[in-house]
Amino acid sequence: xxxxxxxxxxxxxxxxxxxxxxxxxxxxxxxxxxAFNTFAGPAIAVxxxxxxxxxxxxxxxxGVPIRFAACFGFVWLLILITLTMxxxxxxxxxxxx
Amino acid sequence: MxxxxxxxxxxxxxxxxxxxxxxxxxxxxxxxxxxxxxxxFFFLGGIAAALIRLELATPAGxxxxxxxxxxxxxxxxxxxxxFFLIPSIPNTLGNFLLPLMIxxxxxxxxxxxxxxxxxxxxxxxxxxACLLLGGVDTGWTFYTPFSTMxxxxxxxxxxVGVFIVGFSSILTGLNFIVTIHTMRTRGMTWFRLPxxxxxxxxxxxxxxxxxxxxxxxxxxxxxxxxxxxxxFDPALGGDPLLFQHFFWFYSHPAVYIMVLPxxxxxxxxxxxxxRRRIFGYRFMVYSIIGIAVVGFLVWGHHMxxxxxxxxxxxxxxxxxxxxxVPSAIKVFNWTATLYxxxxxFGAPMIYALGFVGLFMVGGLTGLxxxxxxxxxxxxxxxxVVAHFHYIMVGGAVMAYLGGIHFWWPKITGRLYSExxxxxxxxxxxxxxxxxxxxxxxxxxxxxxxRYHEYPAQFALLNxxxxxxxxxxxxxxxxxxxxxxxxxxxxxxxxxDPWGAKGLEWETASPPPTHNFDRPPIVNDGPYAYDDP
Amino acid sequence: xxxxxxxxxxQFDDAxxxxxxxxxxxxxxxxxxxxxxxxxxxxxxxxRTLWPDAFASGSRHTDLxxxxxxxxxxxxxxxxxxxxxxxxxxxxxxxxxxxxxATAILGVAFLAIHGVEYYADYKAAVIPGIRYEEVGSxxxxxxxxxxxxxxxxxxxxxxxxxxxxxxxxxARRVRRGDFSADEYTPLEISALYWHLVDIVWVFVFPLYYxxxxx
Numbered sequence: 001x002x003x004x005x006x007x008x009x010x011x012x013x014x015x016x017x018x019x020x021x022x023x024x025x026x027x028x029x030x031x032x033x034x035a036f037n038t039f040a041g042p043a044i045a046v047x048x049x050x051x052x053x054x055x056x057x058x059x060x061x062x063g064v065p066i067r068f069a070a071c072f073g074f075v076w077l078l079i080l081i082t083l084t085m086x087x088x089x090x091x092x093x094x095x096x097x
Numbered sequence: 098m099x100x101x102x103x104x105x106x107x108x109x110x111x112x113x114x115x116x117x118x119x120x121x122x123x124x125x126x127x128x129x130x131x132x133x134x135x136x137x138f139f140f141l142g143g144i145a146a147a148l149i150r151l152e153l154a155t156p157a158g159x160x161x162x163x164x165x166x167x168x169x170x171x172x173x174x175x176x177x178x179x180f181f182l183i184p185s186i187p188n189t190l191g192n193f194l195l196p197l198m199i200x201x202x203x204x205x206x207x208x209x210x211x212x213x214x215x216x217x218x219x220x221x222x223x224x225x226a227c228l229l230l231g232g233v234d235t236g237w238t239f240y241t242p243f244s245t246m247x248x249x250x251x252x253x254x255x256x257v258g259v260f261i262v263g264f265s266s267i268l269t270g271l272n273f274i275v276t277i278h279t280m281r282t283r284g285m286t287w288f289r290l291p292x293x294x295x296x297x298x299x300x301x302x303x304x305x306x307x308x309x310x311x312x313x314x315x316x317x318x319x320x321x322x323x324x325x326x327x328x329f330d331p332a333l334g335g336d337p338l339l340f341q342h343f344f345w346f347y348s349h350p351a352v353y354i355m356v357l358p359x360x361x362x363x364x365x366x367x368x369x370x371x372r373r374r375i376f377g378y379r380f381m382v383y384s385i386i387g388i389a390v391v392g393f394l395v396w397g398h399h400m401x402x403x404x405x406x407x408x409x410x411x412x413x414x415x416x417x418x419x420x421x422v423p424s425a426i427k428v429f430n431w432t433a434t435l436y437x438x439x440x441x442f443g444a445p446m447i448y449a450l451g452f453v454g455l456f457m458v459g460g461l462t463g464l465x466x467x468x469x470x471x472x473x474x475x476x477x478x479x480x481v482v483a484h485f486h487y488i489m490v491g492g493a494v495m496a497y498l499g500g501i502h503f504w505w506p507k508i509t510g511r512l513y514s515e516x517x518x519x520x521x522x523x524x525x526x527x528x529x530x531x532x533x534x535x536x537x538x539x540x541x542x543x544x545x546x547r548y549h550e551y552p553a554q555f556a557l558l559n560x561x562x563x564x565x566x567x568x569x570x571x572x573x574x575x576x577x578x579x580x581x582x583x584x585x586x587x588x589x590x591x592x593d594p595w596g597a598k599g600l601e602w603e604t605a606s607p608p609p610t611h612n613f614d615r616p617p618i619v620n621d622g623p624y625a626y627d628d629p
Numbered sequence: 630x631x632x633x634x635x636x637x638x639x640q641f642d643d644a645x646x647x648x649x650x651x652x653x654x655x656x657x658x659x660x661x662x663x664x665x666x667x668x669x670x671x672x673x674x675x676x677r678t679l680w681p682d683a684f685a686s687g688s689r690h691t692d693l694x695x696x697x698x699x700x701x702x703x704x705x706x707x708x709x710x711x712x713x714x715x716x717x718x719x720x721x722x723x724x725x726x727x728x729x730x731a732t733a734i735l736g737v738a739f740l741a742i743h744g745v746e747y748y749a750d751y752k753a754a755v756i757p758g759i760r761y762e763e764v765g766s767x768x769x770x771x772x773x774x775x776x777x778x779x780x781x782x783x784x785x786x787x788x789x790x791x792x793x794x795x796x797x798x799x800a801r802r803v804r805r806g807d808f809s810a811d812e813y814t815p816l817e818i819s820a821l822y823w824h825l826v827d828i829v830w831v832f833v834f835p836l837y838y839x840x841x842x843x
Contacts, residue, residue, distance in 0.1 A: 005715040015708040022700055022834075026693070029839035037843055041835025048704075048831045056711040057824045062652070065278050069656040073663030076306045079393055080664075081671045083409075084342045087397065088675055091406035203640035205650040271657050279650040280640070309661045313668035317780065324758025326776045327769070328672060334683075334769035339675055343668055616642075 006055070014055045021048050105609040107510065122207035123610055128193035129508075130214050131184060132501075136577075138180035138221060143573065145173035150532075150566040153559050158550035166549035167234040168250065172224075174237030175255060179262050180221055182489055183351060185497045186358035187304075188217075188269055191297045193508060195273060197601035197608060198294050200282025200617040205275040209268050216265040223258030227251045236547065238348070241329035241340040245321040253322060256315045263312045266354075270304030273297050282600075284619035288382070291599055291623040292375065295382050296361025299389035303350045303357070307393070311347035314340065338404055345396035353392040355489055356456070357385060359496030360427055363449045366499050367431055368624040369597040370446035371438035375624050377430045384423035391420045401472045410469050417467035424460050428453060443595075444518035448499025451526045455491025459484055462537065477547075480540025483533045491529050498525070498576065503597075505580065506590030510606045513583040517575065525572035531565025598625055648814045655818035659825045662788075666829050669781045673836060676777070680770035685841025687774030690755055692746055696838035699742050700830065706735035707827040710796065710820045713803075720810045722803060729800035732823065736793040740786060750775075778837050785833060788826045795819045 025044040029037065053059045059070055105111075108125045112118075118126055148169050152160040161169065192210065196203055204210050227233055233255045235244040244252050277290070277298050290298075317328050318340070327333025329340045368375050375381055397405060397413030431453055440446065462484040466472050475481060499522075506512055535558040540546075544555045551559070593602040604613050641647040677684040713728035747756075754762035756779065757772045799819050802808065808816055 005718045008712065008715070011708060011712055011715070014711075015705065018704045018708075019701065022697065022704065025835055025839060026697055029835070029842040032843040037840075041839045042832070045832045045835050049828045052707055052824050052828050052831070056707050057821055062656070063649075065653055066656045069653065069660050072302075072306060073660030073667075076393065076660075077663055077667035077670065080310065080343075080346055080667060081674050083394065083397065083413075084339070084346075084671055085674060085678065086412060087338075087342065087405045087409035088678060090408040201640065205640065206654065207638075207640060267661055271654060271661070274657055275650050275654045278653055279646055305657060305661055306664060309664035310668050313665050317668070317672075320758075320776070320780060326757040327772065328776055332769075334676075334680065334773050336675070336679075339672060343671070611639075 010055075014051055017051055018048055021051075104605065105611070105614075107605065107607040108610045109509075109607050111610045120211070122203070122211060124192050124196050124204050124207065124210060125508075125608065125610075127207075127210050127214055128189050128191075131188040131192060131217070134214075134218060134221065135181050135184055135189065138176050139185075139573075141225075142173050142176035142181055143570065145169050145176065147566065147570060149173060150563040152549055153551070154563040156551050156553045156556050156559075161549060163549050164234060167236075167547070168232035170547060171233050171236050172228055175224060175233075175259065177489075178237055178351070179259055180217075180224065182355040182493055183266060184217060184262075184269075185355075185493065186362060186500060187273070187297060187300055187354075188214075190293075190362065190497075190500045190504060191273065191300075191358065192269075194504065194601055195276060195294060195297055196280065197604065197612055198291050198599060199277065199280060199285050200600050200613065200619065201276065201280035202611045202613075204272050205280055206272050210272055213265040213268040213272070216261055216268070220258045220260075220262035220265065223254050223261065227254040227258065230254070238344060239315070239318060239340075240344075241318065241321075241337040242331070245318055245329055253319060256319055260312050260315045260319075263308045263315075266304045267308045267312075270301035270308075273301040274305065277301075282616050282619060286619075288379065289619055289622045291361075292364035292378070292381050292385070293358075293361035295385050296357045296364075299385040300354050300357045302386075302389050303354050303392065307347045307350040307354075310343055311351075314343040314347070338400070341400050341403055341405075342396070345399045346393070349396040349399065350389075350392045352485070352488065353388055355493040357388060359452060359456075359493045360385065362496045362500035362503075363431065363452050365597075365599070366445045366449035366496075366503050367434055368626065369503070369595050370443060370449065371435055371440050372596070372626040373434055373438055373624070374622075374626060375430065376433035377426075378622065378624075380426055381430055384426045387423035388420065391416065391423070395420050395467075398467050398472070401469050402476050414467055414469050418464065421460060421464055421467075424456075428457055428460075442519075444513075444515060444522050445499045445503035445595075447519060447522040447526075448495050448502065451522065451529075452492055452495045452499065455487050455495060455526075455529065459487030459492055462487065475540060477545055478540035479536040479544045479546055482546050483536035483540060486533045486536075491533070495525070495529075498522075501576075503595070504601075505583070506594045507601060507606050507608070509584060509587075510590055511583045511587030512590050512594060513576075513587055514579045517579040521572050521575040521579075524568060524575070528565050528568030528570075528572050532562050532569055533565070535559070535561045535565075599623065644812065648812075651814045651818055652821070655821050659821065662825055662829075666781070666784070669777055669784070670832065670836070673777050673781075676770070676773045677840075680767075680773065683767040683770030684774050686767055687755075687771045687778070688837060688840035689842070690750075690753070690775075691778070691838045692749065693838055693842065695742050695746050696834060699739050700834045702735050702739045702742070703827045703830050706732045706739070707824050709735065710823050714813070714817060714820050717803065717808050717813045717816060718810055722806065725808075726800050726803045729796050729803060733793045733796040733800065736789050736796065736823075740789055740793075743782065743786060781833055781837070785826070785829055788829070792819075792823045792826050796823065 021044050025041055028040045053070065059067060108123055118130065121127060152158070152166060230251055233250040233252055235248050235252060239256065277294060320326060321328055321330065327335040329335045329337050331337060364375055364381060395413055395417040397409055398417045401410050466475060466481060466484060502513065502518055539555050539558040544551055590606045592604065592606050600617050603617060637644045637647040641650065709728045710732040713725045713732065716725035716728065750756055751760055754760045755775050757776050761772060763771055796819060799816050803816070
């Protein structure tokens with residue numbers, strides 16, 4: 001469990017990546033790209049979260065139970081959103097706003 | 098007996114002051130604290146139930162006003178769900194047995210365990226305060242917009258109480274998950290865990306993943322009431338149905354919080370009573386996890402008539418049928434375990450058999466309600482009331498009491514009176530059926546739930562139901578009597594009075610504070626009754 | 630949740646088991662945190678689907694510059710706390726302490742910038758339930774945007790506050806010499822918590838600040 005930690009340089013690289021992703025998401029948001037605008041922000045957020053999870057939080061070396069625990073939160077949130085949206089998206093064609 | 102001099106004191110005698118109980122970190126003492134407090138709430142909720150049945154003994158609303166009746170069934174629901182059923186088996190039997198069964202000295206976070214009991218008590222005080230100040234009338238479901246815009250009762254107090262008790266559940270679930278993952282003794286592999294431990298694992302998953310959703314949803318209700326903002330208020334662009342989605346995302350899995358532990362208990366009771374290995378151990382494990390997971394995908398069957406989309410209704414209906422499959426696997430495997438066995442009909446076995454039968458009725462009527470077309474007719478009738486009471490009272494409470502009987506010698510070191518216990522168990526089974534079976538009939542004929550008066554045509558069925566409730570009340574009071582009696586006059590039990598297998602039976606009764614003299618080593622699966 | 634000494638608590642067999650339990654416990658707790666915030670994100674998804682124009686309009690109300698600054702501050706704080714853990718792992722002490730102090734200060738800075746935003750919102754009267762003076766056909770649905778914005782950011786701010794206190798406590802414990810290269814579990818799980826607070830914000834930022842900017 002006490003593997004040698006990544007170097008300061010690697011940490012700086014991670015921070016730079018996060019900064020770059022932040023700048024990209026702000027930049028992209030200013031262009032009129034239709035539906036892509038809706039997805040760009042969250043998609044870049046997922047990338048940022050991945051950097052934090054796998055680099056800063058060392059999810060990759062954390063062992064199977066820890067990886068499961070990390071997945072469960074996100075997967076269950078997806079269940080909540082998917083099935084709830086399933087109702088709302090199929091409700092509208094029936095004329096109920 | 099030179100050994101007696103070296104025997105460490107039992108957890109019951111290791112410190113006799115009130116302080117040594119209230120500040121204990123011992124999972125067994127915390128289990129006792131829970132047992133006492135949930136018994137208190139069980140009888141509070143029971144008194145409310147008695148008042149309901151008393152009111153419904155006659156068609157006219159002669160005992161209480163409609164408003165008082167609403168507050169009574171709300172109090173009954175809130176107390177029974179959050180202060181009895183959900184903590185019942187996990188926090189008493191689970192707390193007591195989980196570390197023993199996996200050969201650990203305690204749970205992973207003993208202080209957190211004690212803290213969760215204090216959260217429970219604090220939440221209970223809020224609920225009692227609400228009762229004393231005049232109660233709440235929203236039903237245990239707090240449906241919006243009634244709960245946010247119209248109800249003038251003490252919604253906030255109750256919501257805060259339930260919010261806090263939710264944290265108690267989350268912390269217990271977290272503690273159990275970590276304990277099962279990290280504290281198993283040598284040789285206790287995942288597929289050697291007793292099914293009770295697996296059921297605690299399943300239930301902890303549900304507690305940890307569902308309860309935060311309830312807590313945040315209740316916080317939104319509080320925000321809406323306090324600040325007049327409108328997340329669930331259609332006049333302000335919000336949607337009351339969103340509340341139902343969030344609420345049932347928690348509250349449907351909460352049904353499995355109540356019934357999964359019962360399944361674990363019953364698996365232990367049946368194998369010990371018939372002295373056999375469980376039939377299909379691995380499938381029992383998979384079905385526990387299957388129920389815990391699929392249970393999260395079915396919540397919309399509570400909303401078939403509430404205005405959700407037809408297509409969502411169909412999807413939720415199909416998923417609800419699927420969740421019946423793992424439940425059925427469990428029933429078949431219990432039956433197969435018993436088949437042609439030499440069954441000892443002690444009180445725990447009677448409870449277990451009662452559970453299997455009543456759970457089956459509850460489960461099969463659940464299929465009626467999962468079918469959209471039938472549900473449209475049956476929803477909000479007494480059919481629903483009867484259905485979930487078969488699961489919760491016939492299932493969860495029977496299993497809880499069966500478990501308490503089975504492990505009573507382990508917990509207290511004394512044997513209760515077997516004759517009285519069998520009598521109470523049979524009385525409970527009869528009283529239960531007399532109370533709730535007529536409600537299926539009344540519901541199928543269209544008697545709506547949650548009214549304090551009803552047309553005279555339902556009078557006979559309701560009189561039967563109320564009479565059954567009286568029997569049931571007597572059956573619940575009896576164990577209090579003979580259990581207290583056994584504490585003083587019961588025969589000394591010894592480590593394993595039933596000849597049952599499992600690590601908890603290998604230590605003294607009652608167990609010493611640190612459970613085992615030396616860490617046990619496991620080299621066989623559970624229920625090795627066929628070994629010499 | 631975690632013991633205060635490098636010796637293991639009596640329910641554990643050894644320090645390794647204790648450490649495993651503590652980190653796994655924290656990750657499980659973080660899963661519950663995701664679902665706490667998840668309700669708000671789910672409500673956001675529903676209402677933004679129902680009222681896309683109102684959400685775009687509400688999002689244009691937020692201060693993009695301050696929001697980006699807050700994001701940068703939090704990302705940097707994740708970086709500093711990770712470095713603090715690294716320093717302890719390598720046997721350091723003074724550097725780790727200052728990095729933790731820096732992280733806590735960045736957390737306070739985040740809260741301060743957010744305070745500035747809230748004050749501007751108050752002056753612009755877009756705080757539902759307190760001071761809300763929007764009019765027009767979009768006003769009710771925009772109110773939903775602001776309610777979710779406030780509940781989410783306040784709940785997140787609560788987490789930041791707890792995190793700052795936790796980090797300050799850890800800085801003190803580092804200074805006292807409680808941790809070594811072999812035993813630093815409380816610091817490690819505090820850092821995990823702080824990273825999760827960061828992750829939540831990473832999702833809040835595009836959903837509340839970047840809609841309707843094009």
